[in-house]
Amino acid sequence: MQKQLIKVHPSDNVIVALVDLNEGEKVTFEGTTITITKSVKAKHKIAAQDFEKGDRIVMYGVLVGKANTTIEKGEVLTTINVTHQSEKVFEKTGSISWVAPNVEKWKDKTFLGYHREDGQVGTENVWLFFPLVFCENRNIEILKEIFEKELLKHKVNKHQMLLRSLVNSGASADEETVSENVFENIDVKFITHQGGCGGIRQDSELLAKLLAGYVNNPNVAGATVLSLGCQNLQIEIFKQALQTINPNSKKPIIIYEQQKMGTVDEMLSAIIKDSFEAIKEANKIQRKPAPLSKLRVGLECGGSDGFSGISANPTLGHVSDLLAALGGTAILSEFPELCGVEQELVNRCVNEEKGEKFLALMKAFEKTVVDAGSGFDMNPSPGNIKDGLITDAMKSAGAAKKGGTSPVCDVLDYGEYVSTTGLNLLNTPGNDVESTTAMVGSGATLVLFTTGLGTPTGNPIAPIIKVSSNSELAQKMPDIIDIDTGAIIRGEKTIEEMGEEMLHFIIDVASGKTITKAKLLNQNDFIPWKRGVSL
Incomplete structure (x- = not known):
């Protein structure tokens, strides 16, 4: 029987509905009974305790909001009773002790790529x-x-x-x-x-x-x-x-x-x-074998839902960790969607210089948004909110899961090209196409793109692999989805199992053996980030 509720992190004080729950329904969770005060749709969040006005809302182990009013245990969280809030970050306060995944069985695997004179290897020609x-x-x-x-x-x-x-x-x-x-x-x-x-x-x-x-x-x-x-x-x-x-x-x-x-x-x-x-x-030019260390994978999410941070994004995170352990490269972008998890990321930076650059870029970006009369808290789209992502910090905490747990080896501003293997942070907007465009411009040879609502984004030169967070989407829009991670929600597969399946799929795409749905649709999106005004 499928679980009805899940707590993403032990310190969370909210839980996620994995299925639709009805008003008055009693659900046993972690040894206690929770009475659902109002009907709640799958993907939405429920209070795991009583909240007073001003209390902290914690999910993924980080602050994602504060209570606007009293909230009863078992009540659904909404944009009415919760508002965005995130921790302030000023400096690197710790260091990472990373245990890399076992990649012994992947070390000798190769993909068929296009070798260039400068040593880079492409997945397309x-x-x-x-x-x-x-x-x-x-x-x-x-x-x-x-x-x-x-x-x-x-x-x-x-x-x-x-x-x-x-x-x-x-x-x-x-x-x-x-x-x-x-x-x-x-x-x-x-x-x-x-x-x-x-x-x-x-x-x-x-x-x-x-x-x-x-x-x-x-x-x-x-x-x-x-x-x-x-x-x-x-x-x-x-x-x-x-x-x-x-x-x-x-x-x-x-x-x-x-x-x-x-x-x-x-x-x-x-x-x-x-x-x-x-x-x-x-x-x-012909395809020739290349080690997996030559892969450079962009990590993107768009049209996210309440399951994205539980199934699809953590799967990308495991793939990112596998690549880092193999000497490959992963690129995590969308800085507005890292709001609220800065402390974890800055602490994962390999040195103080990288951490300072990351925080400086984040603060400069946020200042331009505030100067324009907005804020990162305006990032969630109507579709995000409808499907359970009610604050930017909540959305960000799930989005950051795409970057796994490995050290942050480099931090790049928009337009800078990747020169360091491992996990790279790239300063881009949260806009799907602007971000994807930027990652490919920084050297990504393939992009993993998670979605919970469905988006047809592609790229002119790099394969875009679409990953659904739920099986309903994969069944409804099979012409755009390449990989379905809904089995994680149903408890049929682990994140690690799904990640290994995904890496096999990546190798086939990188070798030209599998054509992505975006390429079959001839989807070639390209939007540069315009940061200034028109004169």
């Missing part, structure tokens, strides 16, 4: 087209239409066939047309964005770092870059950003400046000819 400024988006879109039609597998999907049948007055159009890719070992992807000019210079410089990170990512074989000529993000700024990340990069990059090339027709003709030859050369 992509030729990337992108602009330095939004003025070139139209030309990127023209090139996208041309290259996708001629080089990539072209499939007329059922929705297009439906419209075709309507246009043809209801004539049958069930047949799908498919043609094979011209090249076997290379994908061609296209990025557009709204930056590069019109904002403060710092935004253009950050965008240059992000785009340079995409070029340097081992999933990219080379790039075609379009510049207008007069924009803030000059070609030299982009080249300098790439030089800073990788001074010895020999990756092929073809750059065009429209204001020096004459007509659009002349420029597009040159781009098509040059890029085709470069793509043909990149197609010669």
Whole structure:
């Protein structure tokens, strides 16, 4: 029989409903009887004791809120009777004593990746087209239409066939047309964005770092870059950003400046000819075995629910710990969703310098949010709240579980590229696509993305593996979910068992043996973080 309630941490004074419970129902938990005062949906939190106004609400072993009024034992916690509160953190107060998981059986395992001259290993082989400024988006879109039609597998999907049948007055159009890719070992992807000019210079410089990170990512074989000529993000700024990340990069990059090339027709003709030859050369690169230490995995959550911090996120945490023990790399981002767990994370930093950098970035980020008239407490979305995440600290405590328990080996600001193995903290917003975009720009070659409500996010160059926190979602949206961790909620599997299954899945995706649902949907989201104002 499935458990009805769970306490996540021994010191918690709230418990989580694993199933729907009715008003007046009596539930035995840890040797005592709890009477449910009002009907509560699964995923929501119940008071494990009586609370007076102002009392501390503790979950995951940390402060996640305070009582706004008296709350009876057995009463459901809501945004009405609980408000956000988190501990203030000023400095590193302790150190970590980490016991790494046993990875003996994983040490000799490999994945089939794309080896680059600088020693990095990619999970994909992509030729990337992108602009330095939004003025070139139209030309990127023209090139996208041309290259996708001629080089990539072209499939007329059922929705297009439906419209075709309507246009043809209801004539049958069930047949799908498919043609094979011209090249076997290379994908061609296209990025557009709204930056590069019109904002403060710092935004253009950050965008240059992000785009340079995409070029340097081992999933990219080379790039075609379009510049207008007069924009803030000059070609030299982009080249300098790439030089800073990788001074010895020999990756092929073809750059065009429209204001020096004459007509659009002349420029597009040159781009098509040059890029085709470069793509043909990149197609010669073959997958070869690589140790798991070469994996760099981003950790993301979006559309989270009340089970995310109990099933899916801790599973990612175990995978993160396995990778750290194997000499691989994991990246934990979304700084607004680390609010309330700063003390644990700063204490896990390998030295004082890393801890100070983390706290400085957190405080600077929060100040900009407050200066804008908001606060981290506004982070939970309506969907989060509806499914049991009622304060930012509560959401953060569950989100941080993605980072496991290993030491924090490095702390990166937005746009900085990973250079240290182990767990890295990366300063990004909580916005799913902005965060995922940033992690890939910092070198992630694959991203694990947990969701309790369902989100179709993908990325142009890195596989995004979608992980559901509950089986209902996996059954309702099977076209976007790759892995279902609902068995943890039902008590059928442990977090460790699920984590090992996930690592096997990662190896298959990294080797090109399994295609993610996001890639099958051709989901290629890319949103840079715009930190400044428009001028």
